[in-house]
Amino acid sequence: MWSRRVGARWLRSHLSIIRKFGVLALLVFIVYSQLYLFHSGGTNETLKGWIDSIRSEQKLSSAEFAAYLYRKMKYDTSPNWIDTYTLNENLLTLPLGPKQGTKLRSIEELRFYESDPRLTWSVLLEHLQTAEAERKENRVVSFSWYDWSDFHMFNKLVSLQEVNFGCGFLYETAFELTQLEAIEKEINDVLFISDRLKYNDPKWMEATRKKEIERNDPVVYPESRCRRYSDKSRKFNLPVEAHQLDEQCRPEVFALQTRSYLLNHYKNPISLTLMEHDNSSYRVFVDPNDRSNIQQSGYLKSFLQKNGVTTVHNDNGNGNGRSGKKNPNVVFDHWKQYNIFLQSNTANHYRTVIPEIDKVSYDRDFVHLSDDLFEVNVPSIIEELESIENPNPHDKEYLESLKISRETHPALASKFLSEAAHITQFNGMGYHRDKRFFNGALIHDPLEYQLRLNALIRNWLKFTRSNGLITWLAHGTVYGQLYNGLTFPWDNDFDVQMPIKHLHLLSRYFNQSLIMEDPREGNGKYFLDVTNSITVRTSGNGFNNIDARFIDVDSGLYVDITGLSVSSTPLSDKLTSDYKKFSAIFDSKSYAKDKKWPERGEGLASMDIFELQNYTADHSDKFSSDQLKKIEELVNHERNFQQGTDKPESGSNPNERYWTNKELKAYNCRNNHFVTLELLSPLTSTVFHGVHALVPRKVAGVLKNEYNLPKQFGFEVFDGKAYLPALHSWFNYNVLKRFANSNSWNTKLQKIKSPISKLDFPDIKLLLDNMLKLGYNDLFTICYNAFNVTSYRYKEREIQFDNSSSKNEKFKLLHILRNDVAPQLSSPGKDPYMFNYERRMWRKVGATIGNTIMRAIHKAVETQASNELWSSYVATHEGRSELFITRNELGDVEIDLNNHGRKITEPNTILESDPF
Numbered sequence: 001m002w003s004r005r006v007g008a009r010w011l012r013s014h015l016s017i018i019r020k021f022g023v024l025a026l027l028v029f030i031v032y033s034q035l036y037l038f039h040s041g042g043t044n045e046t047l048k049g050w051i052d053s054i055r056s057e058q059k060l061s062s063a064e065f066a067a068y069l070y071r072k073m074k075y076d077t078s079p080n081w082i083d084t085y086t087l088n089e090n091l092l093t094l095p096l097g098p099k100q101g102t103k104l105r106s107i108e109e110l111r112f113y114e115s116d117p118r119l120t121w122s123v124l125l126e127h128l129q130t131a132e133a134e135r136k137e138n139r140v141v142s143f144s145w146y147d148w149s150d151f152h153m154f155n156k157l158v159s160l161q162e163v164n165f166g167c168g169f170l171y172e173t174a175f176e177l178t179q180l181e182a183i184e185k186e187i188n189d190v191l192f193i194s195d196r197l198k199y200n201d202p203k204w205m206e207a208t209r210k211k212e213i214e215r216n217d218p219v220v221y222p223e224s225r226c227r228r229y230s231d232k233s234r235k236f237n238l239p240v241e242a243h244q245l246d247e248q249c250r251p252e253v254f255a256l257q258t259r260s261y262l263l264n265h266y267k268n269p270i271s272l273t274l275m276e277h278d279n280s281s282y283r284v285f286v287d288p289n290d291r292s293n294i295q296q297s298g299y300l301k302s303f304l305q306k307n308g309v310t311t312v313h314n315d316n317g318n319g320n321g322r323s324g325k326k327n328p329n330v331v332f333d334h335w336k337q338y339n340i341f342l343q344s345n346t347a348n349h350y351r352t353v354i355p356e357i358d359k360v361s362y363d364r365d366f367v368h369l370s371d372d373l374f375e376v377n378v379p380s381i382i383e384e385l386e387s388i389e390n391p392n393p394h395d396k397e398y399l400e401s402l403k404i405s406r407e408t409h410p411a412l413a414s415k416f417l418s419e420a421a422h423i424t425q426f427n428g429m430g431y432h433r434d435k436r437f438f439n440g441a442l443i444h445d446p447l448e449y450q451l452r453l454n455a456l457i458r459n460w461l462k463f464t465r466s467n468g469l470i471t472w473l474a475h476g477t478v479y480g481q482l483y484n485g486l487t488f489p490w491d492n493d494f495d496v497q498m499p500i501k502h503l504h505l506l507s508r509y510f511n512q513s514l515i516m517e518d519p520r521e522g523n524g525k526y527f528l529d530v531t532n533s534i535t536v537r538t539s540g541n542g543f544n545n546i547d548a549r550f551i552d553v554d555s556g557l558y559v560d561i562t563g564l565s566v567s568s569t570p571l572s573d574k575l576t577s578d579y580k581k582f583s584a585i586f587d588s589k590s591y592a593k594d595k596k597w598p599e600r601g602e603g604l605a606s607m608d609i610f611e612l613q614n615y616t617a618d619h620s621d622k623f624s625s626d627q628l629k630k631i632e633e634l635v636n637h638e639r640n641f642q643q644g645t646d647k648p649e650s651g652s653n654p655n656e657r658y659w660t661n662k663e664l665k666a667y668n669c670r671n672n673h674f675v676t677l678e679l680l681s682p683l684t685s686t687v688f689h690g691v692h693a694l695v696p697r698k699v700a701g702v703l704k705n706e707y708n709l710p711k712q713f714g715f716e717v718f719d720g721k722a723y724l725p726a727l728h729s730w731f732n733y734n735v736l737k738r739f740a741n742s743n744s745w746n747t748k749l750q751k752i753k754s755p756i757s758k759l760d761f762p763d764i765k766l767l768l769d770n771m772l773k774l775g776y777n778d779l780f781t782i783c784y785n786a787f788n789v790t791s792y793r794y795k796e797r798e799i800q801f802d803n804s805s806s807k808n809e810k811f812k813l814l815h816i817l818r819n820d821v822a823p824q825l826s827s828p829g830k831d832p833y834m835f836n837y838e839r840r841m842w843r844k845v846g847a848t849i850g851n852t853i854m855r856a857i858h859k860a861v862e863t864q865a866s867n868e869l870w871s872s873y874v875a876t877h878e879g880r881s882e883l884f885i886t887r888n889e890l891g892d893v894e895i896d897l898n899n900h901g902r903k904i905t906e907p908n909t910i911l912e913s914d915p916f
């Protein structure tokens with residue numbers, strides 16, 4: 001719990017930081033602006049006492065700390081921690097539960113702990129160094145999902161000492177109220193936040209738990225699904241274990257189920273991949289059979305011993321057996337430890353090297369793709385893998401997978417990736433969450449939602465770049481990028497594509513790896529999952545449109561990854577004119593006549609759809625009726641196609657189509673989207689969410705094949721959303737109309753002088769102020785934190801479409817933008833782990849300082865941020881933004897990009913065409 005004493009300690013340890021960043025000046029501003037605020041509010045007594053206390057004590061008061069914390073939580077996206085993690089104040093002090101605040105004497109007493117990255121990283125890195133020193137041959141580490149995923153809500157239940165519960169708690173539609181209340185009473189906290197208030201409404205409760213209420217007897221859950229334990233001394237676990245997932249329940253219930261399932265049942269990842277910025281990565285293999293967490297494995301103990309902690313004996317646990325000597329208060333400094341690791345020999349041992357990849361080519365302004373990236377010779381890969389004497393676990397898994405995939409007929413591939421599609425009362429949003437890693441609704445927490453998505457795509461891009469794996473933004477994701485360098489705020493996932501060759505490399509090196517962000521940049525953790533039918537390149541039964549996913553293990557949100565390759569998929573209508581031109585000079589029938597059909601696999605997969613149908617006639621017992629139906633459907637489809645005349649490749653068989661598509665250089669994903677090499681290559685390097693990303697050479701060309709692209713870049717309304725170019729953002733149109741004060745609906749708001757569709761520059765300030773006055777604070781935070789990233793995209797476009805300079809001149813400027821400006825961009829969103837960490841702290845602090853002061857802090861911090869953001873707008877508008885100025889070591893201006901590029905004014909037609 002935060003207190004004045006803790007505040008003083010915090011002040012001592014942070015004074016230098018505060019001075020450095022002039023936060024103290026901000027705080028004085030806050031204090032005085034509140035004095036002013038409170039004159040009318042009637043609570044100035046409290047405030048005066050508070051100010052007096054600062055004057056006399058010359059240290060941070062609780063309100064000052066709160067203001068600093070609030071500012072950091074909302075407007076500082078740097079990865080710096082607000083405090084240090086220590087043995088005594090963190091690990092051994094219970095952070096929650098009935099005994100919150102109690103100090104344990106040793107780690108043996110831990111029944112639960114929070115998976116703080118500082119703790120887990122420090123311990124893991126120390127262990128790797130030890131293993132290196134001992135020259136262990138078979139270096140695998142133990143692993144528990146408990147250490148590498150969010151178990152906050154789960155831990156609240158582990159902390160219980162009195163209240164008990166059974167399997168029903170994890171499987172019923174909603175929690176049972178008396179039980180929930182008993183739990184919350186014991187832990188003196190809510191179990192969850194999202195929708196918690198709904199539980200207090202008896203009518204809602206009755207409707208939601210209808211199934212449970214109508215059924216009188218308690219359900220007996222089979223052991224295969226859920227097991228119950230009576231042993232009260234169980235650590236790091238609940239009295240029940242989920243062994244099978246069943247989504248027919250509300251999000252908070254399912255979240256608990258998935259955590260229990262992960263912890264007790266879901267297999268270990270094959271490896272941990274540690275990222276170094278966006279330029280290297282390190283793979284550590286995981287013992288598939290050792291599920292112990294850092295306490296159970298002894299890693300934690302040996303970390304502490306290395307740091308001078310002698311084991312404290314704990315006689316019978318009754319507290320009389322102190323060893324006398326006081327242990328040092330160990331600091332878990334994982335950044336320091338990571339720096340040491342990276343410079344050590346140990347790092348060399350784990351560094352990932354993909355011999356097939358030339359990482360340097362990735363670092364250019366344009367990345368040229370050759371056509372051989374879009375075909376893979378699977379039999380030769382299998383042969384190569386089989387010749388490896390001691391294949392590592394990733395190679396083994398990949399080889400196994402290829403063999404299975406080679407025997408999988410497109411019509412028969414079973415669905416591989418699974419979404420939490422059937423969660424009760426979740427508006428179908430479960431379709432956008434991986435089932436295993438689902439961790440709560442999130443839809444009611446728009447800020448955290450945006451932060452998670454932001455971290456997710458940043459990490460995918462950093463991860464692929466650090467390994468030279470080629471990927472580019474596709475579909476809605478690249479559409480969003482086109483506007484302001486960010487995803488559309490209403491999108492729930494990301495779409496990226498890769499050439500098939502790199503999808504294979506991704507699988508071979510990282511399938512089933514838990515990929516971790518460089519801890520000096522953030523705390524993201526992602527699981528990579530690739531389907532088991534990677535060699536199937538046509539849609540077939542349509543169950544596996546997505547090839548792979550990069551999944552946030554703390555939320556289940558993901559990036560959809562699709563491979564592009566040559567296949568026999570009939571060309572899309574959009575490519576009719578390309579095809580017509582090509583077929584005039586290319587005779588597919590004679591060309592393919594003597595060629596083998598490369599898509600033929602083995603077993604059932606060696607047959608085309610007609611042969612498969614013949615086979616089922618004699619072996620119908622081997623197929624389900626659904627499968628037979630599907631095959632029938634595909635046979636009819638193929639027959640009609642071969643007899644038809646209305647499609648680009650009508651009349652041709654799969655082998656002919658394969659060779660035509662190959663020669664035409666038209667590639668497709670398993671969802672029948674086609675892109676030509678001409679539209680793709682060379683990929684253009686740009687920035688998305690503040691990190692380097694690649695987009696197709698002809699973005700407008702690609703998008704026009706998929707969407708109704710508008711012609712003009714400007715104010716735009718689409719499906720209830722509006723793009724406001726002046727604010728660099730999309731808004732819900734109704735929300736925008738509110739803070740634009742259209743029709744002067746609210747007399748307390750300022751009235752903008754220009755129409756929102758043609759906004760005058762000074763009105764931006766009014767919009768920002770109104771946004772805050774109406775309480776759209778999260779929206780404002782997003783605009784503030786994204787300002788530089790969106791400005792970057794604006795500048796890029798201004799240079800790209802500047803018709804007064806030559807192409808070479810533009811390339812030169814864009815090169816400077818990319819190399820000198822882009823690396824300065826901070827993330828447009830805060831790290832989600834840190835955000836939650838600080839938010840929990842803020843809630844505790846809030847409880848001690850009271851609502852009135854809290855509101856005053858909101859107001860003061862936001863007023864300041866709004867002034868800063870406005871200054872940034874003005875500086876950019878007046879062509880003196882620091883962001884676009886590069887300086888040498890002496891601080892002299894080297895290049896000033898402020899004066900380059902053409903301001904995009906309306907009317908224009910720049911969305912219609914590609915710049916190069």
Ligand SMILES: *[C@@H]1O[C@H](CO)[C@@H](O)[C@H](O)[C@H]1NC(C)=O
Nearest residue numbers: 276277278279280518520823
């Ligand atoms: C990788 O990135 C880090 C952080 O920016 C940098 O210090 C390091 O020199 C880079 N290493 C290579 C090989 O480029």
Ligand SMILES: *[C@@H]1O[C@H](CO)[C@@H](O)[C@H](O)[C@H]1NC(C)=O
Nearest residue numbers: 398401507511530531532534
């Ligand atoms: C990826 O791993 C999963 C799980 O082990 C496996 O089923 C799948 O076949 C693998 N995919 C590839 C392409 O290696």
Ligand SMILES: *[C@@H]1O[C@H](CO)[C@@H](O)[C@H](O)[C@H]1NC(C)=O
Nearest residue numbers: 608609610611612613614615
């Ligand atoms: C399927 O079986 C029929 C009858 O035996 C035969 O005429 C036809 O050629 C077979 N089709 C294929 C593609 O094997």
Ligand SMILES: *[C@@H]1O[C@H](CO)[C@@H](O)[C@H](O)[C@H]1NC(C)=O
Nearest residue numbers: 801802803804902907908909
């Ligand atoms: C550049 O484009 C603008 C807007 O499309 C147009 O008004 C102007 O004439 C063009 N200038 C040149 C030199 O082509």
Ligand SMILES: *[C@@H]1O[C@H](CO)[C@@H](O)[C@H](O)[C@H]1NC(C)=O
Nearest residue numbers: 784787788824869872882883
């Ligand atoms: C944008 O970047 C500039 C230069 O790095 C920085 O001074 C400014 O504070 C940033 N603005 C915002 C709103 O983050």
